[in-house]
Amino acid sequence: MSINGNYFAGVDVGSLAAKSVILKDGEIFATGLVPSGVNSVESGLNALNLALESAGLKQEDLTYIVGTGYGRVSAPYANKAVTEITCHAKGANYLHPTVRTIIDMGGQDCKAIRIDQDGAVVDFAMNDKCAAGTGRFLEVMAGVFKVELKDLGAIALSATDTVPMSSTCTVFAESETISLVARGEKPENILNGIHHSIANRIAGLFSRVGIESDVFFSGGVAKNSGMKSAIEQALKVTIVKPEIDPQLIGALGAAVIARNFSKKEGLWAA
Amino acid sequence: MGKQLFRYSEANKEKFLESDNITxxxxxxxxxxxxxxxxxxEAPAKYPSAFEVNLYQGNRGSRDETLPTSLKTRYLGLTFSARMEKAKDNGKSIAFIQGGQAVDPYTAADTIALRPGLVNQWNNGLEYGNDINKENLRRKKSKEKAFHDMSFEACQTGGYEHVQAGDLRxxxxxxxxxxRCSDISYGVEAHRHGPNKNVKLLNVDYPLRFQADKPWAIEYFAKNLRRLVNTLDEVTGRKTSENDLLKAIKLHNTGRRLGTELAELWWSADVPPTNSDDRASMVSLGNLEVHGDVQASLSVLKEAKKFIAERVKNGVKGHAVADNPKRLFILGSCVGINGSRSEDAGAIVVxxxxxxxxxxxxxxxVGDPFYNLAKATLEYPYEQSIxxxxxxxxxxxxxxxxDGVIFIHNWGCNTQAAISRPIVDIIxxxxxxxxxIHERDLHGLRDEQEQNRVNAFVEML
Incomplete structure (x- = not known):
């Protein structure tokens, strides 16, 4: 690819959403976010095209593209593929160089990531296979209470009590929730319990990798104010507030890495 | 549309033809x-899945075309099923084993010893013409049957289902x-109650761990090894003597020495002389069991050592290995990471x-071979305290x-799951x-989820 401008893109195709970020001269220039479909190539391209359209650019204008997320292996439009763990680290470091710990909660997994001052990963842990503690889990719970996913956190924050949830399995938690409702527990208190239950699972991941301030929360679930509050209580930390949609951090990191790769490969000189 | 198949280049044929026979x-x-x-x-027609060019699924196998023993281990792997069928036609006895032991007593008793992976390999090779997708579906079907017959809590079900179904002799x-293995009991119990329970069963009772310094434990285990040989003799109709076991031990010691020398030679190289898969396939020959034929393993191993020595001397780097790759040491039973995809990510398994x-x-x-084998088995470093x-x-x-250590174990492997954390903490x-630490899922999303974590670890290194 020849030098044709200072535009770098990151595309993060996750299980629930595909995201893109375009950097121009080191600054966020455009973003795109679309729901993921079954075709991950198409999902990634849709997200990228959305950002390109809003920026008034064409794909040929991009110097370098990095793909990340589970769709990164099917990203023919990308010059390189990097795991989302590395990308979230770079994205958080780009926004806040003082961040040393990242909680990333996406659609199908959650990650505890420790990074250094350069945004390089020092250690990480992930939930291995259970959907409990992920965005999908919260989706199921929103369905049980027939409320919008985006309202879940605010409802939990309005609770007057916390109903403990013993279950860590999405399917079992759903049936436990139904029985709690039948028992007369208030929905907001149950939802508060669910958020704390998830936060405790995440705390378990940090027992493996440790915590160091500042702490950053990325991924789609980071938009949930109830979850942010529950995690702050479980980990006894204050979470740094992101300036952009936290769901875009992986794509942002990928764009930062695209810029670095491009420089390393001599395609672009700052 | 047919899948693209890998073909060995004629350019390397001449050099390969100068190499040794396999005995x-x-x-x-x-x-x-x-x-x-x-x-x-023959093989590309019989087993297209083994030659299919597919970066993301299956095991692409070695493509190190200038390393003759790489092709030979490939040959032994692809002919495994046919060779086991031939062995049975010729009246050879075959035992299904499990538990991490050396196979010296089986060799002494003229019996081929196969672990679950090899039992599956035997069964997989019985069907021809499958691409990777069909092969994966077939294996998954077999695994699902095993979960039905045994338990989905068991990690290593492979093999019992084929015995029960009468697929394999x-x-x-x-x-x-x-x-070391927590799920042998699942298999044994399933076999005791299964439809093909007439296949002879013997549990070789291994004293509880950490008894290597206790004479009673060695004596007890030596008695169990005698029971094992007697049971194998009942099947073969022959009489295995102490001298037969001593001969087998000497033969296996030769393999173990060569395997160790080859591994140390490989480690001594400035640049990795082979890729991960070739390293593993050659070093593992040292146990003389992996291809169900002791002599074949030994003959390829001897030649492999010669070729690796040449590569180390000349500074030759293995096929598809990155410059300055991150060196990974893998811990845990029965499973490993995908060598070729990890190499693509800039790593190598050392x-x-x-x-x-x-x-x-x-x-x-020197001395009672049963006692000596029992003592050595109880002293295996892998079986000691944390x-x-x-x-x-x-x-x-x-x-x-x-540069980095990955502890990987199957979901359901209670022993390795329990000790993985304290072991890596000490390291x-x-x-x-x-x-x-990675717990492998049982098929399904295994490949991609697992590789994602391995790649992230490599990026971190």
Missing amino acids: FNDGSTVSPEEIWHYLTE IDVIAPYTVL GRDDQWSHCSSLVEE EKRAQWTIEQIKKSRA KRETGIPTY
């Missing part, structure tokens, strides 16, 4: 010409119990503890100059090397 247990040999013909004509099931533990443990050749196993592993990590504490 088998029954005294027969196969020439390089015959191997070349098989790999370029296995004469005896003879695992070592209570030796060692494993499983199997290497008993490859690097020689058996005393602290002792970790210290031995640290030595191997240092010898191999590993981390004493070496400062980054570590990662």
